[in-house]
Amino acid sequence: MTTLSQNLLDLSDFAWQRLRNRVEGMTDDEYFWEPFDGCWSVRETADGYAADWAWIPPAPPPFTTLAWRITHIADLLQAERTATWFGHEPAATDAALEVPGSAAAALAALDRAYDIWRRRLAALSQEDLDRPMGEIAGPYAESDGTSFALHILDELIHHGAEVGTVRDFYRGAHPEDPFAAALAGELTPTDRPALLAEAAAAQRWEVVPTLADLGFSVNEQTPDGATAAHLAAGTGSLDTLRFLVERGADLSLTDRQFNADVRGWAQWFKQADVAEYLATVRSAPETR
Template sequence: MTTTQSIVDLSDFAWERLRDRVQGLTDTEYFWEPFDGCWTVRDGVPDLEKLPVEPAPFTTLAWRITHIIDILQEERTATWFGQQPAPGDGEPPVPRTAEEAGSALSHAYDVWRRRLSALSQEDLDRPMGPIAGPFAEHDGTAFALHIVDELIHHGAEVGTVRDFYRGTHPEDPFSAALAGELTPAERPALFAEAAAARKWELLPQLADLGFEVSARTESGFTAAHLAAGIGDVEALRFLVERGADLSIPDARFQADVLGWAKWFDQPATTEYLQSL
């Protein structure tokens, strides 16, 4: 495997994790300011100071995602490697909504990935020269890894802010579903979410209400995957009786339900599944 492909693979892994973490982002959460003095995006312009502010302000998801877009798509991720931006690359935008942010983030990553994938070993080994200013003596590998590091650590920040938001804005979709206030069409993954939250006692009621027993979570596994992986034969038996599809591969490991039972070394669920 080439050095370029190794860096592309690392970048893809970081991107896929971030892409999953921004699913379902709303405008309210996108602009959420948990403290006074937050930096955010106002009227399409990110808050910024020419000189560093100490301590650094807390930044909203709008600010952080806009920053990631800029890092990936800005001109220097082409020119510092000796490339020229493609006509369709465009300038890094400042998204005004969560929906715009998701689209812009995907485009920015596509631009970065194409530029990265085009690098030869010579490009990676060559010092970047005067165009890189104080980093002139640094080679292309150092710069490529720097951009991937930015993607990783800012992506982790996005995930952490989303966790903070969820913790301070708790929702109970399960009670809403049981009360008839949330339908399967409105929350198709709720059955799998209940299993992921270890709310096994709710599964019969949710199934009776029409929630799909083979639905996947955002992470790409079903309730049956989870039951097999933790060794819960009774839960797995219930799912089989309700028609759960045991052949569905999960999104991360591409393993079916039996594969999860084996991988997590659960002899009871492995034996049960092999008996079917």
Template sequence: MTTTQENLLDLSDFAWQRLRDRVAGLTDEEYFWEPFDGCWTVRKTDSGFAADWAWIPPEPAPFTTLAWRITHIVDILQEDRTATWLGHQPADDDGQPPVPASAAEAVTALQHAYDVWRRRLAAFSQDDLDRPMGEIAGPWADHDGTAFVLHILDELIHHGAEVGSVRDFYRGLRAEDPFAPALAGDVTPADRPALLAEAAAAQRWEVIPRLADLGFGLNERTPNGVTAAHLAAGTGSLDTLRFLVEHGADLSLTDPRFNADVLGWATWFKQSEAAQYLTARTHSGSGV
């Protein structure tokens, strides 16, 4: 039976990995993008960068940029209270939450802030989680440590979801075919080795044979660790699955989420035709 702390750590790690995946490839242009007038963001000052803020914010609340949202998440996770409110002290190397001045700095700051938060969470005892926080927590003095941890996780989850939504919004307004440069010969397998897997993730089945002809690897993985064959099998895209098999895709590779091979994905996602095809090839010794 898992403990309360183990459940909280599992939820925290799940939310973090989702956010970490969603900030991959973030650019400075996107980080500072202001889609509307009156956005809150982070701005250059005489001493660095600072986030827009007010004791009494405008109503309705301003739209906040990715720079503002990520800075806010960093602050929530890394601030001293995620240790002191549960009776612990920040470590010497925890540092204070920065205001990142670029997308690269933001991703680095997010990773450090999460490392700090996770280390603190892992150090809390059951007594820390059960005990009312007391005077240090001000209006929340009667709330126990678990309630506070859940509040921090709620902040991580809902602001992380906002980051993903803003990235989707930004991408949608600048929609371009991500595979066109490769098909035109401007992007090579050395530049984007996992592009064929990315095409499968986007369910752009029609470009997969063309990418394969250009030398993009059949067994490369998406950032989530799955191959094109996993995705073809799991979605029941039988023509693509046949193409991948016939061109030598490795069907024994397993993914990190289910630890399942390609047949396992077809079975898990109830793609009976794909599963029958893969099983038949196994029985016939055709190289699965």
């Protein structure tokens, strides 16, 4: 039987991986993008960077940038209270967050903050989860550790969803066509190794063969761990899948969402024709 602690860890890891995948490839322009006047963001000061903040924010609250939202997530995950409210002490190495002033620094800060939070969550006993938090939690003194753990997970989940939505807004306001750039010779496999997988994710099947001819690997994976073969199998794009197999697609690779190989995707998404074809494929040819 799965314990409460393991269920909390599993939910945390799932929400975290979804967020981490959604911020992969973020640029500085995107990180600081302010689509409206009056946004709250992260701003450079004489002492580094600081996030806009007020005890009582304006009503309605201002739109917050990716920089602000990501800083907030990192801060709440590694805040001292995610140890002390459970009756534990922060590790000596759990220094306060330095507000990240670039997209790369933000991703590093997120990774570090999640490592701290996960370590603290994994250390909780059932007694820690059942016990009222007491005076240290102020108005939440009578709430138990489980309720506080769920609160932190709710913060991770709903702010993570906001981050994904802002990235969608940014992409819509700044359209790009990396596939056209690659076909024009402006983007190489070194520049963007997983471009062929991205083409499959976008269901741009017509560009997949040309990208393969240009040297883009058929076995690179999206942030979710899906290869072009996974995506072709799952969508029933049999002609593209045949091409990928001919070019050496590794059908044994597993994705991070379902932990399934290419055959598993065909079965999960009920692509009978694809599953029938894959049953005839004994092994992938040598990768080019």
